[in-house]
Amino acid sequence: MSCITLSVLLLLLSCALANIKDNNLSGFCAGHPGIPGTPGRNGYPGLPGRDGRNGRDGMPGLPGQKGEAGIQGLRGPMGEQGNPGLPGPIGEKGVKGDSIINYISAFSAKRSKTHTLPQLEEAVQFNVIIYNDQRxxxxxxxxxxxxxxxxxxxxxxxxxxxxxxxxxxxxxxxxMSSFFQYYDNWPKPVSLSGGALMHLDAKDQVWVQVAVGDYNGIYSSVKTDSTFTGFLVYSDWQNAQILV
Structure with missing residues (x-):
């Protein structure tokens, strides 16, 4: 190659380099499109954004329906005993009412050891008074x-x-009641007892009598007695006051 030709090529190369620097390849033919490059990597997630402002309160809703009653709970433990209260004022004195002690009627008597045997169908005399305050x-x-x-x-x-x-x-x-004891030649005395509950009106009388003449062995001595006792259990007057 001649020197002139080499000089021309260098001059053209210099111009081409100058145009390449300015991204201008005028005078050259356009090349074919290049092969697409490899896709780039995904970027990292960004930071969360800031919270927005609170909205306004909504309107109150309508009241709901009343629910069913629940099951009753277990009884709780007993609490501690409280302190005693102060004494209350003394009440006014009321009128004294009738007491059952106002209706007393009672007696008890025994036969003396020297008293003779009772007579048939006559009241037996218990002549020694033990109690007879009301007479x-x-x-x-x-x-x-x-x-x-x-x-x-x-x-x-x-x-x-x-x-x-x-x-x-x-x-x-x-x-009102009858009692019997048979004697079979015992060496020592025996006892016979009996009682009766009865209602009495005013002036009614009560006594003891033997009904069979041969069965009149009411006995008394220093160490053994025969007694007749009676007393008021409940008066009609007391009962009437309670009913009123």
Whole structure:
């Protein structure tokens, strides 16, 4: 190659380099499109954005329907005992009312050891007074006379010796209860007891009598007694006041 040709090529190369620097290849033919490059990598997630402002409160909703009652719970433990309260004021004194002690009627008597055997269908005399404060029992006749109507109880405790005994508790000549003890030549005395609960009106009388002449062995001694006792259980007057 000649020197002139080499000089021309260098000059053209210099111009081409100058145009390449300015990204201008004028005078050359356009090349074919290049092969697409490899896709780039995904970027990293960005930071969360800031919270927005709070919205306004909404309108209150309508009341809901009343629910069903729940199951009753278990009873809780008992609490501690509280301190005693202060004493209350003293009440006014009331009118004194009638007490059952105002209706007392009672007696008890025994036969003396020297008293003769009782007679048939006559009141047995219990002539030694043990108690007779109201004097409703008469030791001379052996009869109790009711002064306070009500319910009474009478009881006889008798010692039986040397003969059999049968006695009745009488009310106005009517036998209310009857008792019997047979004597079979025992060497020592035995006992026969009996009682009756009855209602009495005013002036009713109660006593003890033997009904069979041979069965009158009411006995008494220094160590054994035969007694007749009666007392008011409940008066009609007291009952009437309670009902009122």
């Amino acid at each position: 409703h029992y008469d030791p001379e006749t052996g009869k109790f006379t009711c002064e306070i109507p009500g319910l009474y109880y009478f009881v006889v405790h008798s010692t039986v010796f040397k003969t059999s005994l049968q006695f009745d508790i009488m009310k106005n000549n009517v036998s």
